[in-house]
Amino acid sequence: MTHVTNSLQERQPDNYFYRLIHLSNIQKREFRKFIIALLFLSPSLIIFIVFVFIPLFRTVYLSTFLTNPLGKPVSFVGLEQYRRLFATPVFLNSLQRSLLFVAYTVPSTIVVSLGLALLGNLRLKGIAVFRMFFSLTIAVSAATSSLIFLYLFHPALGSLNYLLSLIGLQAVPWLVNVNTALPAIAIASVWLQIGLNTVILLAAMQGISEELYESAMIDGANYWQQFRNITIPMLSSAFFFLIVVDILAAFQTFTQIHVMTSGGPVNSTNVLVFSIYREFYFNGQYGFAAAQAVMLFLIMLGLTIFQFGILERQVFYD
Amino acid sequence: MSNQLQNTIKKISLYLILVIAAIIVIYPIWTAITISLLDDKQVAQYPPQLYPTHLNLDNFRRALEQAPLLRYLFNSMMQSSLVMIGQLFTACLAAYAFAFIDFKWRNVLFLTFLATLMIPWEATIIPNYLLIKSVKWDNTFQGLALPFIATGFGTFLLRQFFLKIPKELHDAAIMDGCGHLCFLTTIVIPLARPALGTLAVYSFLQTYNQYLWPLLITSDESMRTVQIGIALLQDEERFMFNTVMAGVVFVLLPTFFLFIFSNRQLIRGLTAGAVKG
Numbered sequence: 001m002t003h004v005t006n007s008l009q010e011r012q013p014d015n016y017f018y019r020l021i022h023l024s025n026i027q028k029r030e031f032r033k034f035i036i037a038l039l040f041l042s043p044s045l046i047i048f049i050v051f052v053f054i055p056l057f058r059t060v061y062l063s064t065f066l067t068n069p070l071g072k073p074v075s076f077v078g079l080e081q082y083r084r085l086f087a088t089p090v091f092l093n094s095l096q097r098s099l100l101f102v103a104y105t106v107p108s109t110i111v112v113s114l115g116l117a118l119l120g121n122l123r124l125k126g127i128a129v130f131r132m133f134f135s136l137t138i139a140v141s142a143a144t145s146s147l148i149f150l151y152l153f154h155p156a157l158g159s160l161n162y163l164l165s166l167i168g169l170q171a172v173p174w175l176v177n178v179n180t181a182l183p184a185i186a187i188a189s190v191w192l193q194i195g196l197n198t199v200i201l202l203a204a205m206q207g208i209s210e211e212l213y214e215s216a217m218i219d220g221a222n223y224w225q226q227f228r229n230i231t232i233p234m235l236s237s238a239f240f241f242l243i244v245v246d247i248l249a250a251f252q253t254f255t256q257i258h259v260m261t262s263g264g265p266v267n268s269t270n271v272l273v274f275s276i277y278r279e280f281y282f283n284g285q286y287g288f289a290a291a292q293a294v295m296l297f298l299i300m301l302g303l304t305i306f307q308f309g310i311l312e313r314q315v316f317y318d
Numbered sequence: 319m320s321n322q323l324q325n326t327i328k329k330i331s332l333y334l335i336l337v338i339a340a341i342i343v344i345y346p347i348w349t350a351i352t353i354s355l356l357d358d359k360q361v362a363q364y365p366p367q368l369y370p371t372h373l374n375l376d377n378f379r380r381a382l383e384q385a386p387l388l389r390y391l392f393n394s395m396m397q398s399s400l401v402m403i404g405q406l407f408t409a410c411l412a413a414y415a416f417a418f419i420d421f422k423w424r425n426v427l428f429l430t431f432l433a434t435l436m437i438p439w440e441a442t443i444i445p446n447y448l449l450i451k452s453v454k455w456d457n458t459f460q461g462l463a464l465p466f467i468a469t470g471f472g473t474f475l476l477r478q479f480f481l482k483i484p485k486e487l488h489d490a491a492i493m494d495g496c497g498h499l500c501f502l503t504t505i506v507i508p509l510a511r512p513a514l515g516t517l518a519v520y521s522f523l524q525t526y527n528q529y530l531w532p533l534l535i536t537s538d539e540s541m542r543t544v545q546i547g548i549a550l551l552q553d554e555e556r557f558m559f560n561t562v563m564a565g566v567v568f569v570l571l572p573t574f575f576l577f578i579f580s581n582r583q584l585i586r587g588l589t590a591g592a593v594k595g
Contacts, residue, residue, distance in 0.1 A: 071444070
C-alpha cells in the first residue's frame with residue numbers, strides 16, 4: 001500500500017494524497033518544534049503552575065470557605081467572606097491605609113529620585129562616587145532599613161528628633177502616634193526605594209540625545225526651559241515604568257510594618273498585606289485572609305490594566 | 319576673568335549641593351555604623367552620639383555570641399545561591415525558546431510568563447504556605463528556595479539580550495549539526511555573560527533580602543535567614559541598639575560588597591531592560 005502511494009506521488013505531484021502527506025509533514029515539523037520549545041519552557045512552566053497559577057485559583061477557592069485552624073476548607077459559604085470584607089472595618093481600614101501609603105510614597109519617591117538623578121547627571125569630577133551613594137539603597141534590605149529607622153525614630157534615643165531640635169523644630173512622635181506612624185513608615189520606604197528609582201532615571205537621562213540640548217541652547221533656552229521641555233518629556237517612559245513599579249511595591253509593603261509597628265498604633269499602619277498575614281497566620285482566618293488576598297490581586301490587576309491601557313498612550317516614546 | 323570666577327563659584331556650589339544630598343541619603347547607613355561602634359553608655363546618652371569615637375568591636379562580638387548570626391548567614395547564602403542557580407537555569411532555557419525557536423503559541427506562552435509578574439506573590443502566599451507545610455518542607459532549603467526558581471522578569475531580561483544575537487549564527491550552527499542545547503551552551507551563554515551576570519546578582523540580592531516567606535516557613539532557629547534573625551534580635555529586650563546595629567552592619571556587609579563589585583553591570587543590565595524594554 002505504501003509502495004503504491006509513493007509511486008503515485010512521484011508521478012502526480014498535485015495529487016490530493018501528496019498534498020495531504022506534505023501538509024502533515026509541515027505539521028509534524030511544527031509539532032516537533034512545539035515539543036522542543038515546551039521542553040525548554042517546562043522547568044519554568046512547572047514552577048509557575050505549582051507556585052503561581054494553581055495557588056492563585058486556590059486562593060479564590062479558599063475565599064469561599066470557612067476553614068479549620070489548619071487551613072482545611074470545612075464549609076462552603078459562597079461570597080459570605082466578601083460580604084464580611086465590606087461589612088467589617090478590618091478590610092476597609094487596611095484598604096484605606098494602603099491607598100494612603102501609596103499616596104505618601106509614590107510621588108515623593110519619584111520627585112526625590114528625580115532630584116538625585118539630575119545631580120548625578122552633572123558633568124563633574126568624581127560624580128561616579130556620588131552616583132554610587134545615590135543608588136546604594138538597592139543593596140539594603142527592608143528588614144535592615146526598618147531596624148535602622150526604628151532607632152532613628154526612637155522618641156528618647158533616636159537622633160532624628162535631636163536633629164530637628166537643632167534647627168528649632170518640635171519633636172515628632174513618629175511611630176507611637178496614630179497620625180504620624182504611617183507617614184514615618186512612608187519616609188523609611190521612600191528612602192529604601194530611592195536607589196532603584198534614581199538609577200533608572202539616571203540611565204534614562206543619559207539616553208537623551210545631546211543634540212536636543214544643543215539646539216535648545218542655540219535657541220536660547222535656559223536650564224529650566226530645557227528641563228521642562230526636553231528632560232521631562234523624554235523621561236516619560238521611565239516615569240511610567242517607575243510609577244507602576246512603585247505603586248506595586250507600596251501595595252506589597254510588609255516588612256517595615258512587621259518590624260516597626262506590627263500594624264499599630266490602633267491599626268493605623270495595618271496595611272493590606274499585613275492584614276492578610278495577621279488574619280491567616282495569627283487568627284487562623286484562612287478564608288477571610290484569602291478573600292483579602294483576592295481583593296489585593298484584583299486591585300493590582302486593575303491598576304496594571306489601567307496603567308498599560310490608558311497611561312501608556314500618553315507616554316512619549318523616543 | 320570674572321567669567322572664570324563665576325564658573326568656579328558655580329562648581330563649588332554644585333559640589334556643596336551634591337555633598338549635602340549624599341549626606342542625607344547616606345545618613346541612615348552612617349547611623350547604623352556609628353551606633354554599632356558605641357558602648358552601652360554612649361548609646362543611651364542624650365544628646366545622641368552622631369559619630370563613632372573609637373573602634374569598639376564589642377557589639378559585634380556580643381551579637382555573634384548571643385545570636386547564631388553565622389548560621390543565619392549560611393542559611394541565607396544557601397537559599398540565595400539555590401534561587402540564583404535555579405533562576406539562571408530555568409530562565410536561560412525559557413529565554414532561548416522564546417528567542418530562537420519559532421513555535422506555535424509562542425506569544426501566548428510568553429504572555430503567560432509576563433502574567434506571573436502581575437500576580438502579586440502575596441495573593442498566592444496562603445496556598446503556598448499550606449502546600450509547603452503539607453509536604454513538611456517548612457524549615458528546609460527546598461521549601462525556602464523552590465517557589466522562586468522560575469522568573470518571568472529574568473526570562474524577559476535574558477530574552478531581550480538573546481534577541482540581539484544574530485539569527486544567522488543560529489542557522490549556521492544548526493546547519494553544522496549543532497543542536498539547540500549545543501548552540502545554547504557553546505554560543506549563546508558565553509555571549510550573554512553580561513545579562514546572566516545581571517540576573518545572577520539581581521536574584522541573589524532579591525532572595526537574600528527576602529522577609530515574608532522565610533518568616534512564614536522557618537520556625538526552627540537553626541533554619542532562620544539573616545533578615546528574620548536580626549529582626550528578632552530587636553524583639554529581645556536584653557539587646558541594646560548598639561548590638562542590634564552591629565547585627566545590621568553584619569547583615570548588610572555581603573550585599574554592599576556584592577553591590578560595589580557588580581554596580582556597573584547590575585545597573586546597566588537592569589536599566590537596559592527597564593528603560594528601553
